[in-house]
Structure formats: structure tokens, C-alpha cells
Amino acid sequence: MRTVLMVAEKPSLAQSLAKILSNGSATSRKGFNGACSVHEYTGQFHGENVRFKFTSVCGHVMTLDFLPSYNNWDKVDPAELFAATTEKKEATAKLKMPAFLEKEGRGCDFLVLWLDCDKEGENICFEVIDAVKYSMSKPRGNEQQIFRARFSSITDTDVKRAMANLSVPNESEARSVDARLELDLRIGCAFTRFQTKFFQGKYGDLDSTLISFGPCQTPTLGFCVERHDRIQSFKPDTYWILNVELLLPGDRRLQIDWERVRLFDREVIQLFHSEIKQHNNAIVVKIDKKQKSKARPVALNTVEMLRTASSGLGFGPQHTMQIAERLYTQGYISYPRTETTQYPANFDLKGTLRMQCSNSQWGSYAQELLNNGINKPKQGQDAGDHPPITPMKPASEDVLDRDSWRLYDFITKYFMATIDYDCKYLQTTILFNIGEEEFSVTGNEIISPGFTSIMSWKSLSPDASLPSLKTGDTLPIRDVRINERQTSPPDYLTESELITLMEKFGIGTDASIPVHINNICERNYVTIESGRKLKPTALGVVLVHGYQKIDIDLVKPSMRAAIEEQLTLIAQNKADFHEVLSWTLDVFVKKFQYFVENIADMDELFEVTFSPLAATGKPLSRCGKCKRFMKLITAKPARLHCSTCNETFNVPQNGNIKLYKELKCPLDDFELVLWTTGGKGKTYPLCPYCLNHPPFPDMKKGMGCNECTHPTCQHALEQTGVSNCLECDNGTLVLDPTSAPKWRMCCNRCNVVINMFENAHKINLTDDSCDECQSTILKIEFNKNKTPLDNGCTTHIGCVFCDPILVPLVEIKRAVALRRRKGGQKSSRPRRKGPKKPKDKMAQLAAYFV
Incomplete structure (x- = not known):
């Protein structure tokens, strides 16, 4: 009997897929690496009885790094890293993943790859192939041995459909990931090593273990600092508005708005105030009624999920993706990494909605929507990847943890809103004249709540009911006041706004955006304030200003966007891997040389912001050379400094x-x-000197x-x-x-x-x-x-x-x-x-x- 080895991206995913494909008959054993299990069963493959072995990896099998000789920061010039020899090595050595895959693949006749269906997944496919192909049995003639399963959810229908329609791995997409990894490694390490050694050797209160540079990370930080600069340079202007209050029958009051809105000249507004004070009544000159609608959302993609989770649920992007991946692995939602906002033509909208009818919170809403007939979803964008994010099976609050339930609740309500009707309301605007000046008041009356019944956070704010008036009616003026106010600065960027900017300018992908935002937080470049606002630290501000002084391209999003375009062309097999790599590295080699030559421009900013090493820290222990006290600097990275030596x-x-x-x-x-x-x-x-200069x-x-x-x-x-x-x-x-x-x-x-x-x-x-x-x-x-x-x-x-x-x-x-x-x-x-x-x-x- 021939053997088919099948590999998923995570152990939990392998277990779920094996259970579906074996109809629950698979037996399991632990792999020798202790992290991955192997699920075995018999079945049909290409018309013959075979033995299936379903196992997994734990993310990437291999990672890219420089040869060990280049990892000594003290002996290697960072400029050498642009041409340094690299090697693929095990991503997590203790898992012994290549050896595990080689052992399980030994003697197997076929390999079916069930990695996540994105570019990273394609890249891992070829890592698995490299580990397995030499231990597999030789093919019979021209027989195909390696297959790729493409799926978007962990449901019986989708998984079995994928098994019945196997394809081949996409090498072009895998190569685009290799190109991105190599570019980020060489560019990031060269800049990071140089500026870390330069500035940590001079200043003691940087409070950051690593002063890193990243082709995506740095433009992301640039967005935050740009908003910070606008706040710091903002100068408030004083302006004045007219508040007019009318008297309604029954001693009720009606506030009306001035059509000029506001004026920045106090003397002029006092003239208008005097003019209006001469009149006792406001005359209704027009009543305008229009039926309007608030459009339902398009289908949910990753970026919109990250935005709403940050602003509405208070979840950071990386935390959101961790929860979403767990829900996907458990089969509750479809694949959470997608740029598409349009449902496929064959997507079973009614079947997906019908599964929610048993839910105690929104079951009645789902049933009513089915009874009344669902609405055709709005036209979105088909990015050619996975379908939009949708619920795949019902869940309840008692089977999920709190955060998982809140995200599942949002995804499910969002899906139902996309197939409900628009919110319809009647907008009434009453126009008044007081002398020659025009005033108005507007109110909304809900006709049909539509999708806002389930997406309550999108519902229209309730307005006080407007009085019943007709053209020519007059209302007495109760009060006329001048209010003085000031313009206010913009607020710091929220995570939601930052995600929008990153998507707009092509910084990162739906999978990497959370990583870049998390990096600038962990590097102490920004802090997360109340409301998920990102406030740059002194280090973050000085770094961006320094890049702007030396070479503004290093912090502008257009540079990374251009690289992403080239990587996309590699994925589409429209550009050569080596040509893109060579061209991009040539550009950054010149930029790095110019950066090193002009580092003094950035250092001027550091000098006025941070304290030199000699002026930082507290005396702790004596130096063995000069016998004077060395100071302990506790700000990251902690170190001892002898100012005498x-x-x-x-x-x-x-x-x-x-x-x-x-x-x-x-x-x-x-x-x-x-x-x-x-x-x-x-x-x-420990001895401070021996720790840094090994004696033996x-x-x-x-x-x-x-x-x-x-x-x-x-x-x-x-x-x-x-x-x-x-x-x-x-x-x-x-x-x-x-x-x-x-x-x-x-x-x-x-x-x-x-x-x-x-x-x-x-x-x-x-x-x-x-x-x-x-x-x-x-x-x-x-x-x-x-x-x-x-x-x-x-x-x-x-x-x-x-x-x-x-x-x-x-x-x-x-x-x-x-x-x-x-x-x-x-x-x-x-x-x-x-x-x-x-x-x-x-x-x-x-x-x-x-």
C-alpha cells in the first residue's frame, strides 16, 4: 500500500483537517520532536487505496541569516552585510523540524501540502519540499508526486473540495517572500547595527536595547511622528460663533445654527450680533425633507477587521490576528488574511446565515432576515486571494474565551450586516431668516434601521424631534449670544488610522501590518495611550527627524511602496528575482554610504535630546584599570560605563x-x-571586563x-x-x-x-x-x-x-x-x-x- 504524507502549518490545524478527511477514524501518535503529532488513516487517493499520514510544521521550517562569521558586531563592518553570504538554517533548532519531516517522509509516495493559502504559506511549502523530497520514494515514470491543497475555511465541504481539486505550489509567490526576507535582512541589519553601535556608545538614556531600522517599520514610525509634528507646531486661533435660541410653545426651546458657522474677527461678529438683536422673531423661509440612506458595509477583509478591532474592541492588531488565527484553526471563521471585499459568486450566503439562527443573541434577527429575503451584497474588490472573512460555524459565549467571543461576535454581526438592507431615514432641514442672516436646524427620523439593527455601533444618533412648522411661521427669539472658542490641534494617530495609512501607501501586507506596528511599540519608538493612540517617544521623534535631515527617502512610504510593487511582480512571474534583488540593494548601498557619511546631522539632534554616557547613571563598582567608580546605566540596554577610561x-x-x-x-x-x-x-x-572580553x-x-x-x-x-x-x-x-x-x-x-x-x-x-x-x-x-x-x-x-x-x-x-x-x-x-x-x-x- 502506497503512502501519502500531508503537512499543515500548525499542529492544531493538522488535527482538525485529519479528523475531517478521515471522518473521525484517524489514529494519532507523537512525532519524535515532541511538538507535532502524526495522524494516520487509510483511504482513497487517485483511485487506489493508500495510507495517509497527516502532520504539520510550526510555522516556518527555515529562516535566513548571515554566516556565523558575520554575526560579530564588533568585527564586521555593517556595510559588508549588503553582500555578505547568507544561509538557510532551522527556524527553531530545538524542534528539529527538517529531521522530523525527513523521517516522516521516508518512503512516502506522495506529498500533499496543506499550508496556509497565502504567499508565506507558499514559501513554507517549498521549505517542506526541500526537507522531504530526497527521502521520498522515486516516482513511477512521469507520475506527479507533490500536490497543493487550497482552502479558505476548516469546514467539511471546503476541506473535501480542496482534497478533490489538488493543484501545485506556486514557486513565484514563494520566491517573492524569499526576496522580501533577504532585502529586509540585509538593509535592516546594516542600518540597525551601525546606528545602534554609534548612538548607544555615546548616550546613556536612550532606553532602547536596539535602535533598529526597517524598510517597513521606519515609514510606519514616520506616520506617527508626522502627526506628532503637526500637534507640536499647531498654533490655536480664536474664533467666535453666534448661538441663537428660539422659544417654542409650551416653554420649549430650539437651538438653531448660523449658516456662516464661525468668524475669526471679533468686531465683525459683534456687528452681526447687534443686527440680530434688533429683531424679535425668526421667520421660517423653507422646509426641506429628503429621504436618505446609510449604506451597508462591503464584505470584511483583514485591514477592516484590524481597524474595527482596535477602535471598537480595544484590541491591538497583533492580538487581533492571534485571536483570528485561533478562531480559524478551530473552524469558527474563514481564513483571516485576505484583501478581498467581494463574496464569490458561488458563496452560500443563506447557508452561512442559517447556521446563526440558533444563537440566543442574534438568532431571531438571522431568522427574520431569511424570512424577509437577504439583500444582494455590495460590490467590493476581488483581490484574487481568499474570500472575505465570515463565520463558518455557530459559537456561544460559554465555549470561547472573552476576547475570542468578542471578535467572533463582531465578525458574525458584520457578515449579517453585509446582506441586510441599507438604513433609511428622513432628513428634515428647517431654514430661518433673522433679518438678512440665515439659520437652520436639522433632524433625522429613522424610516427603516436596516443593517444598523445588528451593527448598533453604526446606528444614527437620536435627534430631538423637530417642531411641526410650515413656511411663513414665526418663532420668538429667546436669546442671542456670542461664544468665544479656539481651534484645536489634531489628536495623535490611533492604531486604526495608522492601519488605514499603511494600507493606502502600500506599507506591509495584511499579514505584516500588525508586526510592524508591534515593532515600533516594542522598540520604545511609540507608546500606546488611552484610546489606542500612538504617541512617539523622544527616541522615535529624533530618529525620524534625523532620517529627514540626511535622506528623507528613508522614512517616506513611497520607497517601500516601490519595493512592494517589485515583489508583487516577482509573485506574478513578471519580474526576475535576482534583478529585483540586485537593483534594490544597489539603491540602498548608496543610501547607506550617504547615511554613514552624514550621521553627524542626526547626532546633532541626539545631543540636544539625550544625555552623554558620562552624565548618566549612578556609581556602582570600581574599574580595574583606573580604580575609579563606573556608573550603572539602567536605561535599556543596561551597561556599566567608566568615564575616566x-x-x-x-x-x-x-x-x-x-x-x-x-x-x-x-x-x-x-x-x-x-x-x-x-x-x-x-x-x-560576574566580572564586567571578563563578560565583554572572555579571558580563556x-x-x-x-x-x-x-x-x-x-x-x-x-x-x-x-x-x-x-x-x-x-x-x-x-x-x-x-x-x-x-x-x-x-x-x-x-x-x-x-x-x-x-x-x-x-x-x-x-x-x-x-x-x-x-x-x-x-x-x-x-x-x-x-x-x-x-x-x-x-x-x-x-x-x-x-x-x-x-x-x-x-x-x-x-x-x-x-x-x-x-x-x-x-x-x-x-x-x-x-x-x-x-x-x-x-x-x-x-x-x-x-x-x-x-
């Missing part, structure tokens, strides 16, 4: 840094500092004392390491000497923390190892009043993982056998044996190398 030392991020008992590194005399994530997290000492060949930049291979230092791995980590492959459990009296061990590579011995006041590592697990034997001295030992003993020597007395006092009660290195090299397990501690540094180094 004019040197900056990076420290670990996302934790707190404090002085460690004024102890010094035996190699360079720098005072040690402690990095900690709090009382329940990891803590370890087997150490890497960024290693603290808990990974230092110094042979005799009391803080190094030799003196504090207990056992190999229980979870990760290369880590060592290190005793935290600062954790007393609640002692703990922490892995020096991963986040494993083991709590132990709360009543011990001293722990020492011995030179012996456990015979069973090879962990270092500990000597523990307990508090004499709280000792767990028999007969009041306070000292015990044993293995924390094997000793029957110590095991109950440790949270994790298992150890890992030590992994020894081959070829007689030094064991990765900490050992205590060796010569006594030399007295001077040269002797220490000699002992290490000998």
Missing part, C-alpha cells in the same frame, strides 16, 4: 545589577557585580562567573558547579552562594532553579563525587535549632540527588549522569581536585594552561 561594558539584560561585597576578579581587578532576577529567580556574580579560549562573550573556567577562583565554575543540568544539554547546576538561608542551585545555561536546605547556614563543595550520579558531594551545616538530622547533629556530607537524608529537602529529586568530553579533555563536570590556589595572577594562568 571612556569604556562601556555590557551587562546581562532583564534583571537587576548590584555590587557583590566589593570582591574583585583575580584576573583584572574589576569589582564583581551580581545579576539577579529576584528572590525566586537566578542570581550569579573556551569562553564566549557574555559568560558570567558561573560559566568561567578559571581553575581556582572561588566564584568560577570549578568551585561552584555541582551537577549537569536536569533539563538542558550543556548546562551545569551551580550553587548560588548568595541565596542563603534559602539555598538554591541554578543552571548556568537555562532557567532551571532548584530550591533546597532552607535551614542550612553554610554549604561547601567537597572534592568527592557521588558514585551513583557523579554529582559533587556537598558538606552542609544546618542551624542547630532547626536541623533535620538525628540526635541534633548539624553537619552532613552527601549527594543532594541520592542521599536519603538530603533528597526530601530538594525539590527535584533526580540527577543526570555526567557527560564527559572525548579525547581525554577536561570533564564538563566541576572537579575539586588540583593544586592549591596560587598567590599571584601569573601563577594562576600558568596553573590553568599547564
